[in-house]
Each structure stands twice: as structure tokens, then as C-alpha cells.
Amino acid sequence: MMDVIQQLREQAKKLLEEKKVDLVIGFGQGTELARTTPVFIDSPEGVSKLTWGPFCANNLAKYLTDYKNAPGNIAVVVKGCDSRSINRLLDDNQISRDKVVIIGVPCSGQLEWQKVAAEIKPGASLKETADNGDSFSVKTDAGDYKFDKKDYLLHRCLVCENPNPVVSDLTIGKEQPVKNYEDRFAEVQALEQMSTEEKNAYWDKQFSRCLRCYACRNVCSVCTCQICVFDQMLPMWVSKRTNLSENTAFHLTRAFHVAGRCVDCGECDRVCPMDIPLRKLNQKIHKDLGDLFESPTPGTKPGLASPLGEFSPGDPEEFM
């Protein structure tokens, strides 16, 4: 990964030096060995903060809307899944293409940091990481470790549609093969097999845990409303109270609001402090959109028609 890091820094430096962009948003080393954190670099000297590896879970495309009215151009580092967000933001007119320089980095999976941290000697610092195909090597000052992808990847990375960015201005690193460790819709199919009562019980149990911290909403790259309906005071659609009814209203409304726009980046799942499997809700919608309208995952191509915003005479009409 060292060569990718080196090239990333060089390219970022060049973009800033040549004043092609005013800001580079990328990954920097986090405060835990197995974590990165978003970094915002506005000078060529700052590029040494940039890093890359199997700990770059965040979808940085999320930040582009923060800068849509800022002067100057923004460069952003994206993985394959994150790049779908960019297509989606462009199609939603949330960002303008000429303001964004997309630095795409092919990705061979991201590791779940808590699982990795549990194995590594506390306090160790990271030296380098390497991809061995089905595992990652992590070299630290306290020894070397190996993490098998099937056991340590983020859940969302076990199935990956786009290891390579679907849109980018410059690509750093070599192209990665598609590699799946699971069947994409296996979990959704298992849920579909349940009776209505069982499904109800399953989701009631999940939603009743929700703290309504809104991390799932706030991390979502396609949640772009300026004032969210759940933040409105008048009318107050949901109160500050957490209970099953209002929690369910929040999660189902959100799932349907991003239906046809959700790019399946899996960030909602990752950030939930209560481990609510939120992505399953949207995966069900992805599966249905695929089955009913042969609709690909949103964002996989620029200018994809929104499956729920377009009508064609051949659409199924089973409810009519």
C-alpha cells in the first residue's frame, strides 16, 4: 500500500500546488491503529497526512455537499462504493461536476477496526499494510499480524459490486478484481422467508434499541435535505421521545426516502452505535428494485434513471 500512499500524496500535492483545487478531502491516520479519520488538506505541505489501506471505511463523498457553495474546487478520495455516491449526488444536482476532482482508489476491502484492534497489542503503532488477496498483512512496531478477509472485513465488504471507482478523474493503484465472500442478498432472502409476525418481531427488537442519535442519517451521502423532516419542530412528526412507534416511523421513512437513491455504501450499518442492521432495510429495496424493474444499484453509472421516478409501459403493476 506504500506506493498508493506515495502516489496519493504526490497527486494531492500537485493539485494543490497547481491550484486546481483548494481542498483535498482524504483519509488520515486515526487515533487507533486500525482507524483512519477524514482529513481536510488545504496546503501542499499538508499532504503527508494522507494515507490509504484497509482501514479507510468512511465514505468521504458525504462531505462534498458541505462545500457546494464554497469558492474553489474540492478533491476527494473515494473507493468504488463511495464513487457511486458521487454519481448519485451529481444526478441529484447536489454538486457540480466541474467543482470536484475525484481521486479514485481501487479497494480490495475494508477491515472492521474493532475486530482488528481486539487482536493487536494495545498502543502499537502501524508501520504498513499489504494486501495478499484473501488476507491483509498489518505490520506494527509490536509485531506483524495477518487478517483473513472473510473473518475481518466489514460486513458490507463481504460482497462488493464495485471494487474499482465507477467515476474518477484520476485513479491511483491497480485495478482490483470483484471478489465476493457471500451471496449479496442471502440475509434479505432469509428475512423474506419469515412470517409477517416473525419479521415484525425481528424489526421491533432492532428498532426498540434505537437511541435516535441520527448517525445513520447524518453519515448517509444521499441524505441531503437542508432541514430533515425529523428535525422539524412544527409540525413535530416525531418527538424526541424514543419508543418503538416513533423509532419505526423514523427508520422506515428514512429507508423509503432513500429508496432508488441509496447507493448501498453501508455507512448506516457501520456507524450505528446500537448495531441495528439498517442496511438490510435498503438491501430489501435494492433487491425488489432489481427484481421488479431490473434496476442496477443507484450510482453505478452516471445519469441512471431513478427507478421510482420513471415509468415505462412494461413495469409490473401487480397492485393495480
Place this chain on the structure above:
Amino acid sequence: MEARIVNKGQLSELLDKLAKDYDLIAPIQEETVTLFRKISGAKDAFLEYTNSDISPKGCFLPQNEKTLSYMYTGDTLEIDKPEGAKKTVLFGARPCDIKAILTLDPVFEGEKFGDEYYSSKRESTVIIGLSCSKVLSTCFCYAFEGGPCDGTGSDLLFTEIGDKYYVEVNTEKGKALADAYSQIFSSQGADQLAKDKEELAKKLAGEFVRKVDLTGVKELLDKNFELAYWSGDDQKKCIGCGTCTYVCPTCHCFDIFDYTTGDFNGDRLRCWDSCMYPEYTLCAGGHNPRPTRKERVRNRFMHKLKYHLDRYNMVGCVGCGRCVKKCPVNIDITKIINDLKEVAQNA
């Protein structure tokens, strides 16, 4: 200080008895998440945890709390207040979380703004702490004079030593409980375990990896409300969710509102709120004194590192590390403390 011994084999019996005689709140595991809930017996308890995902602050400040009910019958308005708290035991809280309760006490039990809902629960609850047996990479309780085996604030503190729990009796309330179950809390041989506990405490104290130094931080913040530091990466990367505040054992902001259910009937509720939310400080007329994430992020850390100290002479952080672990973008209070220390040194 008095001490007792509880054989590990008798813990189930104790928890079953406590669940019968009290409302027993203890850590449970729901799927992958550890949190505190009322349990019906030992079978529900989950004690093999290091740091629960959610702290037990909800025992005293629930996320949702009914403060009164109102009923208007046409002629009269009736107001019902909930009954006082039931006899409760909070079992298995970690030392940092118990210390966090001590930081809440002056907020809700101060002379000026006494809060009967909080006090009632506080008075009727016996806190049984459980020493840590492990230090996580995100832990830093030592920085606030805490420790993995620190009994401050607990009525009884259990420390696991081999096949026994060494139990420190820290208050009269704790003593009364231990005496009431004297067949389980044995006085025999407790002194011998005192040394083992000291050794464990010393060993764990050496396992912290996060260096946190508060030197000069309070003084810096006292003199500077505006600091260039607050315009840095933290406010840029913050996504404005409430995770840090909701998992924090010392955050205590709430909102009060009426929830009308019928024509003129309803409940007045008090629910957790978060200073990370834009509408938290939104005033009538539309003015917001903390209009952007910069002001909101600054407020959270000023509250922890300055305001709580100003008001109550206590740091508003206990080093549990939950916000460090759970923040989606890795905003880390220990980094902020160390950065501010550096800013202070270079000022």
C-alpha cells in the same frame, strides 16, 4: 473499611435474590450490544463485558421520563405525578460509570435546582460496582483520578479475584445490603484478598496506552472562548449526529415537552437531547447562537473540560472512551485534550 467475600458460585443466587427483593438493573447483552436493563434474575445478566455500549446513567436519568400526566375533564384539570422510585439495585456498573453518576449529582441535586425525579431514584438505589479486569485501548479513566478498581461512588465494589469476589463495603447503604444477605456476603478471609485487589489495581493501572495530559487546558479555555483550533478538522469532519452525547455517561441535556394523547389529556416528558443537534439551541424567531458545527463541537468539549469544572469543580469526562470508540469519524477527546495542551504551551 470493611470487606466481604462472595464466592463466584453464589453470584447467581445473589442476583436472583436481589431481583426478587428489588428492581435489579444489570448489564445484559442484546445481540452484540451491552446495555443496562431491569432483569428478572441471574440468567439475564451479562458480566463478561469490559465497557458496556451504553452506560447505566439511564437508571437515574432515563432517555424518556414521564414527569407528570394531565387530564382535563371539562371542569377540572387533574395532574398526576409518577410515584417515587422503587427500591433498586444497580449491579455491575464499572468504576468510570459510577464516577459519571457523581458528576451528575450536583446538576440534579444542587440546592438551587433540586430534581425530585433524579433524587428519588438516586436515594432508593444501591450501587454495586464491578472492577474492570481489562483495560481497553480507548480507556483513560486514570487521567481523571479514576481507576479500573476504584470504588468511588459505589456502595459496594465487587472485584473478581480467582473464584471469589472481594467486596469492599463503601457506605452504610452498602453495608445494610451485605448484612441483609449475610449468608452470601461472608466476612471470613476478606483481609487476605485485599492485597490481591491492590495488586490487580496496580497491574491494570500500568496497562493504559492512551496518554492524556490536561496541563494548562482549563486555563487556556478560561481565557479563550475563540480559538483557531476550533476551526480545524474536528468541526469539518463532525457529521453532527448525537452518538457521542448519547453514549456519554456524563452528558445530561434534556428537552421537556407535552405529549397530548387525547383531547386535553397527555404526559409531560423529559427526554435526552444533544448539543450536537442544530435545533438544540434554535430560538423562537430563528436565531441560533450555535449556528454551525464549529460552535457545537466547541461547546461539547468546553462543557467537558471547562463549564462543568466552573460550576461543580469536576471534570465533565470520566475517561470511559465510549465517544472515542463510537464516533463515526474518529473525533477523539483525548486528542483534543492533548492538542489543546500543546496550544496552551505555544501560546
